[in-house]
Amino acid sequence: MPTPDVFSLAGRCALVTGAGSGIGAAVAEAYARAGAAVLVTDVDSSPAIAVATQITAAGGTAEHHVLDVRDRDAADAAAAHAATLGGGTLHILVNNAGAIAPAMFGDLEEEAFRRVVDIHLVGSYTCAKAVLRYLPDDGTGRIINVTSAAGLTGTIGQANYGAAKAGVIGLTKSLARELARRHVTVNALAPLAATPMTQNIRANEKLAAKTLARIPLGRWAQPEEIAPSFVFFASDAASYITGQVLPVDGGTVI
Numbered sequence: 112m113p114t115p116d117v118f119s120l121a122g123r124c125a126l127v128t129g130a131g132s133g134i135g136a137a138v139a140e141a142y143a144r145a146g147a148a149v150l151v152t153d154v155d156s157s158p159a160i161a162v163a164t165q166i167t168a169a170g171g172t173a174e175h176h177v178l179d180v181r182d183r184d185a186a187d188a189a190a191a192h193a194a195t196l197g198g199g200t201l202h203i204l205v206n207n208a209g210a211i212a213p214a215m216f217g218d219l220e221e222e223a224f225r226r227v228v229d230i231h232l233v234g235s236y237t238c239a240k241a242v243l244r245y246l247p248d249d250g251t252g253r254i255i256n257v258t259s260a261a262g263l264t265g266t267i268g269q270a271n272y273g274a275a276k277a278g279v280i281g282l283t284k285s286l287a288r289e290l291a292r293r294h295v296t297v298n299a300l301a302p303l304a305a306t307p308m309t310q311n312i313r314a315n316e317k318l319a320a321k322t323l324a325r326i327p328l329g330r331w332a333q334p335e336e337i338a339p340s341f342v343f344f345a346s347d348a349a350s351y352i353t354g355q356v357l358p359v360d361g362g363t364v365i
C-alpha cells in the first residue's frame with residue numbers, strides 16, 4: 112500500500128500576502144506544486160499577476176488579487192476571493208508581506224516606526240481577522256506568519272522591524288492558543304534568504320561579510336530553499352504543531 116503523502120496540499124486553498132516577490136512568490140509556487148489553489152496577493156499588481164500567470168502556465172491553479180495588508184476592506188475582499196477558489200473554504204493564510212525602513216534609533220522617525228509595525232504586525236492581524244470565517248475546523252486550517260531573527264534576538268538599525276517581528280511572534284502564540292479550539296494551527300517561520308529585501312545588505316561588501324559570518328552554514332538561501340518549510344507547516348505533516356517559531360536561516364539563530 113503506498114504511503115499517504117502527508118505533504119500534499121491537494122484540495123487546499125491558500126492566500127499568500129506579499130507573493131509578488133522573494134519568499135512569498137516561492138511559497139505560492141511551492142503550494143501550487145503541492146496541489147493547492149493559490150490566491151497570489153501583493154500591494155503591487157504586476158508582480159502578483161506575473162506569479163499567478165507562471166503558476167497557471169506550469170499547470171497549477173492560481174489567481175491574483177491586489178492587497179495592501181493595511182487595508183481591512185481589501186483584506187476582506189481578498190479572503191472572499193480566495194474562498195471562492197476553495198469552494199467556500201480557505202485553508203491556509205500566509206502572512207508574508209513585508210517592507211523595511213532601516214535607521215539607527217536616534218534617526219528613526221515615528222512615521223517609519225508606525226509604517227513597519229503596520230505592515231508586519233497590524234497587517235498580520237488584519238489578514239488573520241479577514242480569513243477567520245473561512246477557515247475549516249477539520250484540522251486543515253493554518254495561519255502561517257513570517258517573523259525574523261530580528262524578532263527573536265533583536266537587531267541594530269531596525270528597531271521598528273525588530274519590534275514588529277517580535278509582535279508577530281506574540282500574535283502567533285496567542286492565536287495558536289485561541290484557535291486550537293477550532294483545530295486551526297498557527298505557527299511562524301523566521302527565514303533568511305537572498306531577496307530584494309536583503310539586496311542592500313548583500314550589495315554592501317562590509318555588511319555582507321558581517322552577515323555571512325553570523326550564518327553558520329556560511330551562505331544565503333534562495334527563496335526556493337525556504338519554501339518547503341512553508342509547505343510543511345501547511346500540510347498534514349504539521350497537524351500537531353502549533354504556536355511554534357521555526358528559524359529557517361542556516362543556523363543564524365541557534
Ligand SMILES: NC(=O)c1ccc[n+]([C@@H]2O[C@H](COP(=O)([O-])OP(=O)(O)OC[C@H]3O[C@@H](n4cnc5c(N)ncnc54)[C@H](O)[C@@H]3O)[C@@H](O)[C@H]2O)c1
Nearest residue numbers: 129132133134154179180207208209259302303304306308
Ligand atoms: N529575506 C530575508 O532574509 C528575510 C529575513 C527575515 C524575515 N523576512 C520576512 O520574509 C517576508 C518576505 O520578505 P522577502 O525577503 O521575500 O521580501 P521581498 O521584498 O522580496 O517581498 C516582500 C513583498 O511584500 C510586498 N509588500 C510590501 N508592502 C506590502 C503591503 N503593505 N501589503 C502587501 N504586500 C506588501 C512587496 O510588494 C513584496 O512583493 C517579510 O515578512 C520579511 O520581513 C525575510
